[in-house]
Amino acid sequence: MIDLSPMTDEEAAAIVRSHAREGKPLAVCGGNTRSGFGNAIAAENRLRSSNLSGITAYNPGEMVLTARSGTPLAEIEAALAENGQMMAFEPMDHRPIMGTSGEPTIGGVFAANVSGPRRFVAGAARDSLLGVSFINGKGEVIKAGGRVMKNVTGLDLVKLMAGSHGTLGFLTEVTFRVPPRPRTEATIVISGLNDAEAANAMAAAMALPAEVSGAAHLPMTVAWKFLDSTLSEGEGTCLRIEGLPGSVDARATKLAAAMGAFGSVTRLEQEESVRLWRDIRDVAPYADRTPRPVWRVSVAPGTGHQLVAALRLEAGVDAFYDWQGGLIWMRMEADADADLLRRFIKAVGGGHATLIRASEQMRAMTAAFQPQQEAVALLSQRLKLKFDPAGIFNPGKMAGA
Structure with missing residues (x-):
């Protein structure tokens, strides 16, 4: 796979336009630390944000930071720590569990809506996101949102980009809230x-x-x-x-x-x-350098233990709980058992299961994201057609919750 790393929005837009004209698939990524997540992507070229780097605006008194999407997460965290601030949503580092290297980027965090233990009280990554710049599938530069909460222009568009996993556009810049860090x-x-x-x-x-x-x-x-x-x-x-x-x-x-x-x-x-x-x-118990399937399961907090108990009897799973029991990290010993897992989730009242890690062969046979209800799936298809009419961005992936 050939990496394409534009230096400017205009360069990125030109790359996208050329691929759209030819109908050539284009993988989208930041630091590539979630390589292997989701379903297989058939693309010869990969559009990376690594050269779109740097904090472009940060006044700690405003508690808002703007950065290019390829800015390493470590650089963001260092700047915030120096000023006693933080990302409230506490993004995890996927490298240990995925067995990858590279540097996580701030664009990748928002593209995957990466949220950690504080999420159940502080909100997800998307809840901190105020504004975005991105390239759509037509090669157009789009800006939405702003630097303060009062500017709600394009707010829905901002939320759509968070968690879209690069299927709707290529993020080039993000603006987000940075509250005080607890002492x-x-x-x-x-x-x-x-x-x-x-x-x-x-x-x-x-x-x-x-x-x-x-x-x-x-x-x-x-x-x-x-x-x-x-x-x-x-x-x-x-x-x-x-x-x-x-x-x-x-x-x-x-x-x-x-x-x-x-x-x-x-x-x-x-x-x-x-x-x-x-x-x-960072899901340290399952950072074992194996391809054994790992699921991220979201259910009502009071039902998670019922789901795990049933699956332990049927499939032999290991699991632990975050978000007051509403988030379950679950490792299967052999097969991914997607049908069984999702059937049991429905039985306890519903929820979502996302396959985070598995062998390449298993990922090819397993839907990584929770199947959407018919009305939601139709809406997702319409959004995809609107943002990426040629269908070039991250083929094989669907937006996650």
């Missing part, structure tokens, strides 16, 4: 709970005025892999508190007292808490 954090860990008990404990914690910003349950099968924390001793239900030191201490103390009704409670301070949630974010 410190602590994590309350409840030991010895099974999955159902953990779901009840997390629901109870969310009902308290503790402002929990992370809620995950790590069963015994994965907890032992967190060897530098108390979780090495057994399953743990983890609840994160963030903010000013005095507030964190007071809220964590009250939360620990309330959670004592569910089981034995320990407390992780900032350094250990940061490591724990980074590993949860």
Whole structure:
């Protein structure tokens, strides 16, 4: 595959126009750290954003940052850290679980709507996105949105681009909100709970005025892999508190007292808490350099443990929970079992399953994204036709949730 790395929007637009005229497929990517995700793409050329790099506007007082899409995520995070700010949606690093290299880019984060443990209280990546510039399938430069929330021009177009996985256009610039970074954090860990008990404990914690910003349950099968924390001793239900030191201490103390009704409670301070949630974010238990299928499953928080229990009996799966149980990271031991998984998801009330990792052969046979309902599928087809009439962008992929 030949990499095409334009230096300007105009160069990118010219590349797209030439491919559209000839009807030639064009793979779209940033740092290529999610290589192997989704279904196979039959394209000779790959349009990369690596040369579209740099922070173009950033006034910390406005809490808004604009950057070219190929800007390395590490560069963004360094600039934010220097000014006590962050990306609230806490994007994961896919390299460990995908076994890839390269540098994650800010455009790739928004194109895939990458969101981590704080997502269930702070929103997804798309909820922080204010404006975009991109090249559509006709080779036109499109700008939508703005630098402040009051400017809602093109806001729907902005949201459409987030999570489209390069199927609607090639992102060249993004503008997004960057709120203050919490001064410190602590994590309350409840030991010895099974999955159902953990779901009840997390629901109870969310009902308290503790402002929990992370809620995950790590069963015994994965907890032992967190060897530098108390979780090495057994399953743990983890609840994160963030903010000013005095507030964190007071809220964590009250939360620990309330959670004592569910089981034995320990407390992780900032350094250990940061490591724990980074590993949860990056799905560290399944970063095993194997092609064993890994699914990202989204269901109602109260039903996740029911889904996993049923699948353990039928298919022999391993799993752990984030987002108060609403996000399940699930590894299959052999086949992807897409039909079985999606049938069981429907049985517990519905949800979404996305195949994140699998062998090349298995990906060729398995729909990576949740099949859309007929009305939604029709709308998606119309959007694709409008944005990319020649159908050249990322053939074989569908926009994900």
